[in-house]
Amino acid sequence: MFGEAVVRAPTSEAGHVATVVVNFFGFLTILSNLSAALVLVIAGIRGLRTHRDPSPEPAWLATALMCVSTYMIVTGLVCNLLLRSISIDGVSDVWTNDVLHLVAPLALLVDVMFAPQWRALPWRALAVAAAFSILWVLYTLIRAEFVVSPQTGEP
Secondary structure (H helix, E strand, O other): OHHHOEOOOOOHHHHEHHHHHHHHHOOHHHHHHHHHHHHHHHHHHHHHHOOOOOOOOOHHHHHHHHHHHHHHHHHHHHHHHHHOOOOOOOOOOHHHHHHHHHHHHHHHHHHHHHOOOOOOOOOOHHHHHHHHHHHHHHHHHHHHHHOOOOOOOOO
């Protein structure tokens, strides 16, 4: 059922819903912003529930915050240092681009720099952040041969 749904597009590959979804979620910007939003909501809910508890957050939450902060800061750096001059006509508007690539990464950077408590993590937590990054790079390199434009169907 999912693979048979088609969006209007010039070619069958470009209009294939699964292709459009995989292309959309293949961007580190989308993955990092969605994961950051999810982890920040979880941390916010935990903070509201335990606002009088002076103990630091659990290791799993601190690790998740470290991971999404890393991904967001990398997203911001790569986009603003390497990709800023590339035109995004037809993909998104300037406001959306600035929020996803500048405002949100800066917010996470400010959190890392000025958080009220240091998040004490074991060194192995770095492996968790690195694992996702390495898997994303491998996925992107393998997927590159199969990506088509949703607008034109061209590789």
